[in-house]
Amino acid sequence: MARILITSALPYINGIKHLGNLVGSQLPSDTYARYMRARGHEVMYICATDEHGTPAEIAAAKAGKPVAEYCAEMHEVQAELARGFRLSFDFFGRSSSARNRQLTQHLAKRLGENGLIEVVTEKQVYSKADGRFLPDRYIEGTCPNCGYDSARGDQCENCTKQLDPTDLINPRSAISGSTDLEVRETKHLFLRQSKLRDRLDAWIDSKKDWPILTTSIAKKWLHDGDGLQDRGITRDLDWGIPVQFPGAPWEGMEGKVFYVWFDAPIEYIGATAEWADANGLDDSAWERWWRTDKGADDVRYVQFMGKDNVPFHTLSFPATLMGSEEPWKLVDYIKSFNYLNYDGGQFSTSKGRGVFMDQALEILPSDYWRWWLLSHVPENSDSEFTWENFQASINKDLADVLGNFVSRVTKFCRSKFGEVVPEGGAYGAAEQAVIDEISTRLAAYQAHMEAIEIRKATAELRAIWAVGNEYLQEAAPWAVFKTDPERAGAIIRFALNLIRLYAVLSEPFIPDASRAMLDAMKTDVRDWPGDVSAALAELKPGHPFSVPEVLFAKITDAAREEMEERFKGR
RNA sequence: GGGCCUGUAGCUCAAUUGGUCAGAGCAGAGCGCUCAUAACGCUUUGGUUGGGGGUUCGAGUCCCUCCGGGCCUACCA
Incomplete structure (x- = not known):
């Protein structure tokens, strides 16, 4: 069992995020966290709202509210949307928290003491x-x-x-x-990042397996022109973490706050501390994730973010931690994403163009969005949302391949054997072939998840679902039933077990549907299958089940056209 | 201006990092099945890999050049 620390880039506080923001860090990190938990690893999955800076002050003024109140409200709104999309953060913190203020001031002080x-x-x-x-x-x-x-x-x-x-x-x-x-x-x-340039450069060089998108941006900043530039880390704003505080080594910083990009990444640590506080744990509980002198040396730390965030995560934040000369845990792997465009252009808040998180959940359940977004996540280049593509993917992958499989198996069984797993009959060559194929595909699926190749993982998962339909067609229990009901019973027993297995394997991507499938199979056994053969013998003869509601309703042409019209913007 | 990424079937993407006839899914065509959300299965039509040139026994992959798309460029976050 490994220990994995996962952070998602922090969504900014000033409004509701669109699907492009969601797919660029929160959603893939959630899937990765869910997968790693399912594999039995100890996971700490952290996100928070990024609340400081000029845009927050302006948005608050526009809303006619004190900025602290505005941020508190918007944090709740974003937290609710995160729950709606089933984002499984261990903690969703706030960069304006007392913990972050403490840590930010502490790190700044250390940097000052170290001449940086x-x-x-x-x-x-x-x-x-x-x-x-x-x-x-x-x-x-x-x-x-x-x-x-x-x-x-x-x-x-x-x-x-x-x-x-x-x-x-x-x-x-x-x-x-x-x-x-x-x-x-x-x-x-x-x-004074320039003083840390060689250390950062060597550190980046040591990351041989990072995506090219990540390292090339870091290298550009390190070597372009005169090399890495020093960076202002304070601003003349009211809202933020005060630069003047008891013990601060600087004079004349009254009324100034730290630059939002200085304190935001520190909130990854801050939010973990907030998590410990919220759970009544002491400092050692969060320090074992972040301090290599307090247990974090065996932690694997993975960050998720959009490409615009890369310089801050490859350079500024590491410079802050390195420069402190304290044993903070540095990131081990950065997964960066390109952008999702909307139907031939960019998402636009000001023009009301594209779908925003709250609207998405009004229209369709979160699993629909999760599936499409994750199977089209912009890993290698910018990708594009179109309603036609969305409709086709949902109807084909979710409704036809997976949903209909569950439907045909459970309904056939109910009509011929009742709502219990059939007894009698035995598994044979056909079942063994399915076990072999799923075993092979499962290994590929796992390899893709380990490598955080989300798109490839979705393709493999879909193929695993399709195996069920191929098997049924070949085994044809509806025909076999007429001459050999016992054998038909064995086929259906196997197929019902496939449903349970699919629920387990699909959970990182479509958690609600996964839950619905497990509920229908009246089981809570969702251990990751070490052995596919054993996993497909989990539901025993006589075990009750129920026929679930339609798992995924199809998106009609009329509905698609309506949504297309609604979100095309001004 | 500079830097980086990208262009592969009608659409969305692969291609073990230079090595069999460039592969999947969707869409299209044909056949089959009838348990199921008119769902499923099988077969099948589509590609001079943006254009041109070069290196190599061999190029989607490396180099040059032209054309198209995108991102970053340090005080938005």
């Missing part, structure tokens, strides 16, 4: 009307290069030219539209 923090005076644009410093992106104006009138302070979206906020003609606040802006001096802490 520098105070830098910068000039930044301040908006009097908004009463805040504006990040470059929050300043808009006319592009000096192409004349586009909504260029952002960091880059013009129209001509793609890199800009400095002071380059803009007629600059204005993107928040209020105010033109009452001025450049002010402000002091910030910088993390």
Whole structure:
């Protein structure tokens, strides 16, 4: 038994996430966590809301609420959606927690003591009307290069030219539209990542098995131009983790907070500590996952994230932990994902384009979404959601191949033998062939899950389901029953056992349907099959079962067209 | 501008890292079955692997070039 620490990238607090966000980290990490638990490993699966930063303050202001209250509410909303999608976090924390504040301040202090923090005076644009410093992106104006009138302070979206906020003609606040802006001096802490470059470089080099998407981004940042740049880790905001605290080694940091990207990954640790608190456990309970001097040296730590998160997880966060010179557990494997597009374009919150998590659950049960998203997860390149593809996958894979198999077996048995596993007859060559094929495919399925090749795993799982239909066609119990009812009974006994096995193997992907299948088989035996032959003898003759409701209803053309229309955006 | 990824049957994807006639699923066609959600099974039609050039005994895979798609580029998170 291994110990596996799994973290999903933290969803940002300012609103409900769309399916692209879901598939980029939370969903695949959940499947991986469920699989590893099913295999008997000890798993700690952590996620949290990322609550600090300018967008949170703006969203709260827009909602007319204090930011703390807004975040508390949105955290609950996101937690509820996570439950709706059956995300099996051991803990869903908050980056604004006391634990994270403590840890973030502690790590910053350590970095300071180790000479890795520098105070830098910068000039930044301040908006009097908004009463805040504006990040470059929050300043808009006319592009000096192409004349586009909504260029952002960091880059013009129209001509793609890199800009400095002071380059803009007629600059204005993107928040209020105010033109009452001025450049002010402000002091910030910088993390001297450049001093850690060689250590980070060697560390990345040692990760031979990481996806190219992960390492190439890290390498680019390490070696591009002058190499890894120092990075500001504080901001002039109200909402966040205070930089000035008892024992802080810096003066003049009153009213400043740590940059959201500094404290967000630390919340992986913070949330594990929150988990311990919530369960009445002491510090050793979470430290054995995170401190290599306190038991974490045998932990395998796997992170899941979208590609936009890679630099922070390959460089900034490791720099924070390494620079502390304390024995923190570093990530062992980073699984990064590309983006999911929506029907020929991007998901867009502002344009109401695409399906968001709350809407998805209103329309269809979570298993439908889980199955489609996981079987199309953008592992190798960006992938695309289309309603036609979604409808075809659900109807064929879930309704026809799996759902209908359960239906035909249970209904046939009920009509010929009643709602109990039939007695009599014996297994023969046909059953052995099925055992052999499933054993082979199971080994492939497991190998794909170990390698976190989610798409390949779904293809193999589907093939395992299809074996059931092939077997039934070949064995033809409806014909055999007329001449040899005992043999027909054996066939159905075997098929009912297949249903139970499918429930066990499918659980990481479609947990609700898995539960429904186990309930129908009136069993709670869901041990991972070490031996397929034994697993298919679990339900004994005379064991009762029930015919379940339709496991997966088909999506009609009319329903598909309606949804297509509803989510196409403005 | 720079960097990275990507282009394989109508669609969604594979191809043991340079090695048999490039494979699956869906869609299409034909046959079979009738237990089942008009479901299932079997057979089958589709590809000069974006174009061109090169290296090699051998290229989807490596190199060059052109064309198309995408991402990142450090103050959004």
